[in-house]
Amino acid sequence: MIVEDDALVALGVRLTLSELGHDVVGIAASELEALAVAQAEKPQLALMDIRLRGASDGVQVAQRLWQEARVRCIFLSAYADDQTMARVAQTRPLGFVQKPYSAQQLKTALEQARNRLTEADGR
Structure with missing residues (x-):
């Protein structure tokens, strides 16, 4: 899942994820979405931007995603x-990738996650 307020950035992330062999189950631009x-x-997992559409930022949304889902x-x-x-550290993040980033940096973050x-699942 991608949570990003900029539609072009979200589509770019989706394309990169597809090229890396990952499925994207949805794109959201706000907390409610x-x-x-x-x-x-x-x-x-969710790939989360800090700046989002609406009153809540990505840190707040990450907390709610963990608490509710x-x-x-x-x-x-x-x-x-x-x-x-x-x-960000208070949300138990799986990682942080600073923009701008490369496909390789995203791939590494996904592998680490x-x-x-x-x-965590004990596998």
């Missing part, structure tokens, strides 16, 4: 200041 996709599709996030954002990173999820 993200929660609806998470409830309907049960994604393994047990979905964890990899953050994809240009915002990496100390205050933002401290807030898969390993962390597998370890």
Whole structure:
């Protein structure tokens, strides 16, 4: 699942994920859309931007996704200041990739997230 307010960026991420062999179950631009996709599709994880459409930011949405749907996030954002990173850390992120990033950086973050999820499941 991709949570990104910029439609062109979201489509680019979807294309990269497809090229890497991953399925995208939905794209959301706001908190309400993200929660609806998470409830309907049960994604393994979400790729989350910090800036989103609406009143809530990506950190707040990540907290709600975890609380309500047990979905964890990899953050994809240009915002990496100390205050933002401290807030991100409270969401139990699977990773953080600073924009702009390469397909290889995204691939590495996804592999690390898969390993962390597998370890958490005890597999």
